[in-house]
Amino acid sequence: MAYLPSLRQLSYLVALAKELNFTRAAQACFVGQSTLSAGLKELEDGLGIQLxxxxxxxxxxxxAGLEVLERAKAILTASEDLVEYAGATGKPMTANIRLGVIPTIAPFLLPTVLPEVRKQFPDLKITLREDLTANLLARIADHKLDFALIALPYDVSGLRVEELFDDNFWIVAREGDPALKGKEVMLPAKMAERLLLLEEGHCLREHSLQACKKADIQKNEAMEATSLLTLLQMVESGFGIALIPEMAVKSSLLNNTELVAKAMAAPAPKRVIALVARSSTAHVTEFAALSQCIRERFGEGLQKVRTQ
Known part of the structure; x- marks a missing residue:
């Protein structure tokens, strides 16, 4: 019979790759250093390659070890999902779901959706983490999160993806700004030069860049905001204009400011709100139910407002 590595041996490799120290890796695996070293030696001998x-x-x-490492992580993650699946069988909608949400979605969607989720599924427990998209997807891969609410386009290859609804971008500027002329406004090059951005790492930054030519906004790259609230404060201070998601515009974010938001002329730039999970997730039922609840409770409401 062909050699098959054990999950324990694979976990030793993953721990060592993270720590790059045998003592710390052994401590992370709750074994002695000699045990970890012997397990890795058995793995190398069994596979016939130096790791x-x-x-x-x-x-x-x-x-070669890096290639094996990626496969080891996938095998360990699938194994954990298998155990979760077995535990959840026959008891749907009773799990503890670890949900990640990006900062430009969380404050606008969650207050509307979470009460409805609690109402429909009182036994479902949800713990939240707000972070940038790349960090959330890394935590999903590492089995530290179950689902993540993110904005597309983004590279989500290898993940289970459910697109929920479109979120158009609006132009936000001070009242009387030339960028707001007309019922539905465009974003010509001379206006794009004034476009303010979030700092690197925010997907909203990339979505704004995609809405116009990058060359048109090079002059403003020195002025970047760390959050959506800071971005709006910079606009209100007269530093430029910004593209803001419709869900933020429809919230109270612009209240008590001198800012005005206007829809952009069709076809308006947009992002797509999506729920993602590992392809091997054990929580398929919860994934589908949460997707449907978000779409019905928030997405359809946003669409209704848009058509009024």
Missing amino acids: VERDRQNVSITP
């Missing part, structure tokens, strides 16, 4: 390079001072993963 780890080591000397008295340094530990590194070989190129």
Whole structure:
């Protein structure tokens, strides 16, 4: 019979790749250093390739080891999902779902959706984490989150993806700004030069860049905001204009400010709100139910407002 590595051996490799130190890796796996070393040696012998390079001072993963490492992570994640699936069978909508949400969605969608989720599924527990898209997807891959609410376009290859609704971008500027002329406004190059952005890492920054030519906004790259609220404060202070998601415009975010928001002429730039999970997730029922609840409670309401 062909050699098959154990999950424990694979977990040793993952821990060592993270720590690059045998002592700390062994502690993370709750075993002695000799046990971890022996397990890795058995893995290398069984696979017939060297996975780890080591000397008295340094530990590194070989190129072949890096390839094995990615497969090991996938196998361990699928194994954990299998255990969760077995535990959840026969008891749908009673799990503890770890949900990640990006900062430009969380404050506008969650207050509307979460009360409805609690009403429909009182036994479903949801814990939240707000973070940037890349960090949320990394935590999903590491089995530290179950689902994430993000905005597309974004690279979500290999994930289960449910697109929920479109979220158009609106132009926000001070009252009387030339960018607001007309019932539905455009974003010509001379206006794009004044476009303010969120800092690197926010997907809203990339969506704004996609809405116009990057060359048109190079002059403003030195002025970047760390949050949507800061971005609006910069606009109100007269530093420029901004593209803001419709869900933020329809909230109370612009109340008590001198800012005005106007819809952009069709076809308006947009982002697509989506729920994502590992393809091997054990919580398929919860994934479908949460997607439907968000779409019905928030997405359809946003669409209704848009057509009025």
